Amino acid sequence: MTALLALQDLSVHRGSRPVVDHVSLRVGPGECVGLIGPNGAGKTSLLRAALGLLAHQGQSNIADLPAHARARQAAWMPQSREIAWGIDVEAVIALGRTPWLPRGGRLRPEDRAAVDRAIRRMKLESFRHRPANHLSGGEQARVLIARALAQETPLLMADEPIAGLDPAAQITTMEVFGRIAAEGKAVVVSLHDLGLAARHCTRLVMLDRGRAVADGAPGAVLTPERLEEVFALRAFYSRSADGPIFQPLESLR
Numbered sequence: 001m002t003a004l005l006a007l008q009d010l011s012v013h014r015g016s017r018p019v020v021d022h023v024s025l026r027v028g029p030g031e032c033v034g035l036i037g038p039n040g041a042g043k044t045s046l047l048r049a050a051l052g053l054l055a056h057q058g059q060s061n062i063a064d065l066p067a068h069a070r071a072r073q074a075a076w077m078p079q080s081r082e083i084a085w086g087i088d089v090e091a092v093i094a095l096g097r098t099p100w101l102p103r104g105g106r107l108r109p110e111d112r113a114a115v116d117r118a119i120r121r122m123k124l125e126s127f128r129h130r131p132a133n134h135l136s137g138g139e140q141a142r143v144l145i146a147r148a149l150a151q152e153t154p155l156l157m158a159d160e161p162i163a164g165l166d167p168a169a170q171i172t173t174m175e176v177f178g179r180i181a182a183e184g185k186a187v188v189v190s191l192h193d194l195g196l197a198a199r200h201c202t203r204l205v206m207l208d209r210g211r212a213v214a215d216g217a218p219g220a221v222l223t224p225e226r227l228e229e230v231f232a233l234r235a236f237y238s239r240s241a242d243g244p245i246f247q248p249l250e251s252l253r
């Protein structure tokens with residue numbers, strides 16, 4: 001498999017403690033990978049180390065690239081999503097084109113087309129000319145997802161991108177991720193909503209105390225035993241004509 005993300009024995013230490021512990025992972029075109037795990041499992045640390053934003057041991061093909069090449073290979077949506085500046089939504093999204101712009105930094109027709117595609121995908125047409133800092137938290141999150149989409153990189157990595165979105169926007173966003181994966185790109189996204197992860201990801205990687213303890217199709221990863229052991233959770237999981245249905249039922253903590 002041609003890997004768009006290739007991690008080999010990636011570890012991150014906080015003090016003497018490993019918070020990412022020898023994780024190896026290859027993600028190829030067509031995959032939408034959900035990174036799941038309880039609070040503190042190491043999801044953010046893994047994503048940031050993979051991108052070269054956090055000191056680590058082991059190998060990441062993205063972290064190894066020079067900064068300019070990295071920005072053309074991987075788009076990143078971090079967990080923090082406040083937009084502080086009163087510039088138009090369209091201008092924020094156009095920042096995603098920065099790695100592709102020629103010297104001088106002017107948007108070319110192909111850059112404007114990429115911005116338009118991202119705006120359409122995230123259904124932001126009516127927000128286009130509004131100051132981004134006047135939008136609600138969930139609306140700002142959608143703008144930042146659109147900025148990452150406008151980058152049109154082979155790999156998209158996002159840290160809890162659907163947190164704080166309303167249910168319809170969560171589904172729209174997961175469908176967008178599924179579609180861009182189906183177009184031959186790769187998506188790696190950390191998620192707390194296991195139901196949406198089960199429905200929309202082609203593959204789940206479960207982290208527990210920094211270690212990847214399961215990796216595979218959602219139905220094979222979300223077993224009752226692992227949910228109990230890793231998430232301290234009892235849940236209902238079933239396949240239906242509408243796809244997999246997952247509902248957390250009881251905390252076992």
Ligand SMILES: Nc1ncnc2c1ncn2[C@@H]1O[C@H](COP(=O)(O)OP(=O)(O)OP(=O)(O)O)[C@@H](O)[C@H]1O
Pocket residue numbers: 014015019037038039040041042043044045046
């Ligand atoms: N700056 C820091 N200094 C020390 N420890 C940290 C720091 N940032 C994170 N950690 C620790 O690293 C571990 C992994 O944190 P990380 O943010 O990667 O987890 P996560 O799976 O993304 O959690 P969440 O679901 O809560 O966002 C946690 O135990 C956390 O306390």
